[in-house]
Amino acid sequence: MRRAWTRTLLIVALPVSVLAFVNWARLLSGTGLEHADQRASVLSLAVGVLSLVVSVISLVVTWRAAAPADATDVIHDHLVRRTRRSLEEEATARDLHPPYLQPTRWSGAGGSGTIEDLARHVADLPVRQLVVLGAPGSGKSSMALRLALDLLDGDTRVPVLLSVPAWDPERSLDDWLASTLLQVHPDLRDGRRFGRSAATVAAGRVLPVLDGFDEAHPAHRVAVLRRLRTELAAGRPLVLVSQEKPFREAVQRSGVTLARASEITVQPLRPDEAARYLPVGQHRGTERWRDVVDHIERTPRGRLAVLLSSPLMIYLARVAYDDPRTDPGELLTMTNPEARAALLDAFLPAVYGRRAGPYPAARAGRWLRYLARRMVARDRPVLHWWQLPDLNPATAGSLRLLVGVLGSVFMSIRFGLPVGLITAVVASRAVGAPVTGPRPVRTAFRPAHAAVGLVVGGAWAAAIGLLVVPDEDVLVPALSGLGIGLTTALLTGVAFGRVHDDRVDDGRALRDDRNVLLAVLAVAAITGLRSGLQWNWWMGTQQFGRTAVILLTALGIARVGVPWLRFAWARLLLALTGRTPFRLRHFLDDAHRRGILRRSGAGLEFRHTTLLRYLAAPPDPARAAPSAPR
Known part of the structure; x- marks a missing residue:
């Protein structure tokens, strides 16, 4: 209207x-x-x-526009539709739909299961407060995204993925939720459709899924835990995702325990699960991965089985050897550090090689490396457009x-x-x-x-x-x-x-x-x-x-x-000097579609901190071109 x-x-x-x-x-x-x-x-x-x-x-x-009588339901339905579309797009970019969904497992005091069982487990909790812990690269963020998508079905609260480093714990959780919802869903500003308090109403219907706790500064983690102690005292639903060691350290420093929250730990993939998953959906996958699969099954505690127990490493391996002309058997001749380095080296060439686009792999890699270096140097894990000038003073x-x-x-x-x-x-x-x-x-x-x-x-x-x-x-x-x-x-x-x-x-x-x-x-x-x-x-x-x-x-x-x-x-200056492309936003959106970046609120961040640190590190002159596919 x-x-x-x-x-x-x-x-x-x-x-x-x-x-x-x-x-x-x-x-x-x-x-x-x-x-x-x-x-x-x-x-x-x-x-x-x-x-x-x-x-x-x-x-x-405009300010006096009245909300419809059933504004709460209208806001809820609108938020569900928008959130579902956003989460499905993100899940597609990160291969989180069957059959490509990795069989990640979790276990806790209240039970155990796979990534597909977690939503049901959360729904059955007496107090729907959950802490998801795991090792680096164990698939915590993917599990959080899949959990949010599954909770959309038949839940009264709308799961919303949020980044802990973006939260100033001096603000209340509701205040932060309301502002973030307006940031991600600007349509909620439509007073004639939703009323003037749409964001506040929506914040009360949200189940926050807080990811990246371990990526925040240690002092920030302590402040977040202290704020959560107050916010969760009445039984408010919430999911918190973190690496285990930083979370335990923050608990010890703050003296805060989320007493009513259940804890689960993301488990490494079993060798048989990794072996079954590696060739899924790839051309001649069973044939090309046979030597690797046989080796993992024969030596389930061997170095390669340990390396590929990480969902991140499995993802990198599948991307690196997606081209049917490549031979995954190369991994058998490498040590684990060599294989890890080769998979990271091969990631960008493989991603830009398997999908047509306007950006050659070499130039895209140079641009992404520059952004990663500046983001690490300026301590900006999430990139927003207005922060681009601050990356290079x-x-x-x-x-x-x-x-x-x-x-x-x-x-x-x-x-x-x-x-x-x-x-x-x-x-x-x-x-x-x-x-x-x-x-x-x-x-x-x-x-x-x-x-x-x-x-x-x-x-x-x-x-x-x-x-x-x-x-x-x-x-x-x-x-x-x-x-x-x-x-x-x-x-x-x-x-x-x-x-x-x-x-x-x-x-x-x-x-x-x-x-x-x-x-x-x-x-x-x-x-x-x-x-x-x-x-x-x-x-x-x-x-x-x-x-x-x-x-x-x-x-x-x-x-x-x-x-x-x-x-x-x-x-303009960065493009003229070759550090970034002229159409920077288009390039970043393309990188997101390819699974290199992921959404964090209205900004973008690298898919994993391991990838961010790898791209930000200076090239190793002792290491030649990657052994993985070119």
């Missing part, structure tokens, strides 16, 4: 505003440029006031330098060197400052707001133009009026389009920030063109530069729009 209203407004607003502006420009032709400029300036006050009034009215209408520094120099030059010419230097300092700090919070402020610069501003401005311009005596030249005052109208629309959108920084998803925030920056350039171009036509091209260039610097500085101070500029600048 709301989108239909916006489209209708745009359809009506654009032609009306164009006609009104043309009429106003024609009527302004009866006075000189000086008087026309004065009237255009006076017009800005009326445009600004009326645009703000109309924007306030539209926002009040030199990119942000060059942007600060550029903005400072341009601001100083353009402002010094008009207002003198002191003003230029002050502008350089303020502008460079405002535009180049990193986002210190978990995510940037989002400015929802909606087309409807701009259309309303243009309609009101155009109508009032036409009315005032009736009082003006016709003259010959109308282009300069017309551009002046257009610039004033666009500036008012821009400032109105920024003033009333700000959204709390928690309520943002990556794609939407990127588009909104980009639109704000494009609006700034449009306003600066109009004012520059006006000055250029009235005087000369150099004066127009100066006016363009001054307007752009002033608006960018104002937006930078308000932390609006500028994160996209920093992202675009960093992406």
Whole structure:
């Protein structure tokens, strides 16, 4: 309903505003440029006031939108649909659907079973609180994802995968859940459909599945456990996933035990299970894997059986030897460290070789290695688009330098060197400052707001133009009026389009920030063109530069729009130097589809910390090309 209203407004607003502006420009032709400029300036006050009034009215209408009577069920059903689609896509990317689902086993005081039995076990717990522990590479995260997908069937609570390092335990679990749901499911902001408290309602219907406890800083783990002691005291359902050693250490340091939670431990794959699973779904798999399978069955405690008891190593082996031209028997001639290194070396060439795409394996590997190195160096396990400039401080520094120099030059010419230097300092700090919070402020610069501003401005311009005596030249005052109208629309959108920084998803925030920056350039171009036509091209260039610097500085101070500029600048420099591709987001999405990356909220992280550390490590010159398939 709301989108239909916006489209209708745009359809009506654009032609009306164009006609009104043309009429106003024609009527302004009866006075000189000086008087026309004065009237255009006076017009800005009326445009600004009326645009703000109309924007306030539209926002009040949105804020007062009432939720349907059965909002809770509507929210729950919507969340189930969206969560199911997201989890199924993630499970497909990570081969977690039968027959490719590894037969991972678990055991605990309350029983034992396979990955497919865990959802039933959780449903039968007297208090549905579960701690999943296991060794590195044992399949804990895959088990958590499969558990969340299975719990969607017939459960009153919606399982949502969350990353422990992303949680600030100073915030309540409900508060974090609500903001994260809005981040991942921005549709919940639709007040007409779900009501104003949709995220809060949804948070109460969620079963949190907290993964990556061991990836958090030790002090962070202690704080999380202390918060969970309070949050879980009343029996709130929750699943916590961690490596066993970091979890035990955090319990010892914090003195907190999750007394009502059941514990299970993910078990290594048995040799017979690994042997049966290795050839599943591969062309000539039984024939090609026969020597390896026979060896594992003959020596179930041998080195190769131990290596392939890890679901991560089995996954890497299956990917490395997916090509029917390869020979898995090579693994029999290697030591375990050699085999492990060879499988990691072969992973990216195999992934990019088995599925057509625009990225050659060598270049994709170079880009992924750079991102992994910077993520490890900056301690950023999850990558969001606005954090790209922070991975390499030199990119942000060059942007600060550029903005400072341009601001100083353009402002010094008009207002003198002191003003230029002050502008350089303020502008460079405002535009180049990193986002210190978990995510940037989002400015929802909606087309409807701009259309309303243009309609009101155009109508009032036409009315005032009736009082003006016709003259010959109308282009300069017309551009002046257009610039004033666009500036008012821009400032109105920024003033009333700000959204709390928690309520943002990556794609939407990127588009909104980009639109704000494009609006700034449009306003600066109009004012520059006006000055250029009235005087000369150099004066127009100066006016363009001054307007752009002033608006960018104002937006930078308000932390609006500028994160996209920093992202675009960093992406450009990194692409020009060959460190990342120009279409970075497309490349990362492609890497996710190939199973290299996985979703973490609205961000992306490497599939496993082992893979992240491998890619971040410098190449070993002593090791030649991988022995695994090429």
